[in-house]
Amino acid sequence: MVRLTAARLIANVRRKGSPEGGEPAPQRDGPEAVAASLALGYPWRRLTIGLGLVMLVAVLAAGVGSVGMPPLTVMKILVSRIPSVDLAPTWPESWDTILWQLRFPRIALAGIVGGALALAGATYQGLFRNPLADPMLIGGASGAGLGATIVLVTGVPYLFHGVSLLPAVAFVGALAAVTVAYVIARNSEGLPLATLILAGVAITSLTGAAGAVLMIRSDPDLRPVLSWLLGGFISAQWKHSLMMLPYLIPSALVVASYGRVLNVLQLHEGHAQALGANVERTKLVLLGAASLATAAAVSFSGLIGFVGLIAPHAVRLVWGVEYRALLPMAVIVGAGFLILADLVARTVVSPTELPVGVVTAFCGAPFFLYLLRRRVVM
């Protein structure tokens, strides 16, 4: 019934346009003149299709590599593991191993990390009312990186009752870095983009330097740290995806429950407060949640930039800013994007691999420059 009312309102506008002749409104014709409204219903269809496409991309990506496999076979190998399904294997046994021990865990981790970075990016952007905020650009990822480096080089016990401590320490680093960038950049007018990004750059340099000192002073065997720092999913295992979940799920639940408040926050802070939003508490909670997602991603994939920028942006450009619709879609797009980026990273210079951060930087940095040029919002 609600939807009907809204649908009728909006349909009227579509049909009649503006009946008020006097207003010199800059008219835009076509569907973009009519904003999508959640009042028309939650975009389940779009999300389902998106999720389906990501699955499809995952299956296709799993078939590509030194041993190529047709997508249908990949699908069969996937389905054959479902307990009640009985499929006679028509494929070499080694394919099963390759997929289940190498490619599937890798794709799963890339998807989860991509989703986490997109979630963090979208949240930072909504929180700072700045569409260019990204976990990497504002120092959060490098703060998490320093935290993780500390764990890796000092030999702090990695696992605690089966839960990895790495993201917890990385979380402290991410939170500290973002808070410093925020406090430095904030003035009475708001949060100017240039200062925020410059603060992020300075923090990234500082934490990078601190990380370098730590590594040079530590045990000579730096290979695990170095390969982790470069970023990527080369040594991805199922357990990494599992270890991310205790951090990622709470973060996602918190952010999701603040979707409507994030919309209200897109007004000026004072205005949001006048609409009953508890602005200060919201900021603290969301800063924490986004930094937790960042930390979880960085802990298991190293530093991968621009996913948190590209995915929410693409969603915003196509479907608008309604955060309750934007957040899940950004997660889906982020997952798909990072799965594709990782596919490129491991195939384009085969038999060696590019760090996946190189691929995302090749896509993301020009996109960032384009957005800067368009001055989306300053």
Next chain:
Amino acid sequence: MLKVHGLKFSYRGSAVLDGLDLEVGEGEMVGLVGPNGAGKTTLLRLITGVLRPSGGRILMDGADLGTLSPSERARLVSVVPQNPELPLSFSVLDLVLMGRNPHLKLLQWEGRGDMEVATRAMEVTATQHLAGRSLDTLSGGERQRAVVAMALAQEAPFLLLDEPTSNLDLAHQTRVMDMVRDVQRRRGGGVLLAMHDLTLAAQYCTRLILLADGRCYAEGPPDAVLTRENIAGVYGAEVYVLSHPQGGTPVVLPVSGRGDGV
């Protein structure tokens, strides 16, 4: 009924509001006028809780606003800020529904009742035909009306407007003011407008409060407040005060320099 008692606020050591007292009753449309820096916007920010007073109290229907949570406060007082920053890709309907925020819990979605309130708010502000349009396709006047619709959707008994006509051309100024007066008459409750334009304020408000240096300098019906003496005392400007051909409210005209040096 809004009551302000001995309200004080200082910014960097200097007093912006210095023991302000005022009242706005049910069914009143009151204009808050005064020169720049007299404390108009500060007063509105104190009422919405963006700023905290250094002394005094603000009471809304007897409840001290300082003790209420942001959403309790937003159910009592709604605000139309000056030059609101709007997320331009939102539709008018999305914006108006945001006015329901103080009535909704964290995970709660807008329901049928909220949609009805929003629809009514759009009717009153004549923005219904714009419901599905995104804000970046609207003119300044349409946007201002949409923001008023959002404030009305809050269903707070008290409405504050900060310079609602400051960026509008002549025709839209009167349209927005007509609409505010119409809303006030249909809905009851109290309205407090911070205004720059003395003539426009006099034309629409039942009572004016003239602020100077963080205190109430004069208050009463427009023709009692907007006298040559009061305006010279507060603004330091010499003016003519005429009578509006329609309704006889005071019209304030500045006297230009007479070439004898100032």
